[in-house]
Amino acid sequence: MLKAFKMKLYPGKAQEYKRRHDRLWPEMLEMIHAHGGRNYSIFLDESSLTLFAVIEIENEELWAQGTDTAINRKWWDYMADIMETNPDNSPVSTDLPMLFHLD
Known part of the structure; x- marks a missing residue:
């Protein structure tokens, strides 16, 4: 199942966002x-x-856990200084919704 969502960076933070994701922590990859x-x-x-994100997930419930x-x-705490976040530092x-898909 495909999941898509959007988030927003602060001005001037695109390169830092990319740098941090290029060095994604092994523990974060394992969790995903x-x-x-x-x-x-x-x-x-x-x-x-x-930011527009697309990920293949097994199911919503497992992903949400x-x-x-x-x-x-x-990771949320680490990223909070460069993107819009909620009070718990989760990304806004x-x-x-998917409107079209072609394999």
């Missing part, structure tokens, strides 16, 4: 896989600083 996530891509609309892991919360994220 353990919670059914594969084939994860994040794209940037430079004009609006909007990853948010409560210690490593995920640590909006799910995007």
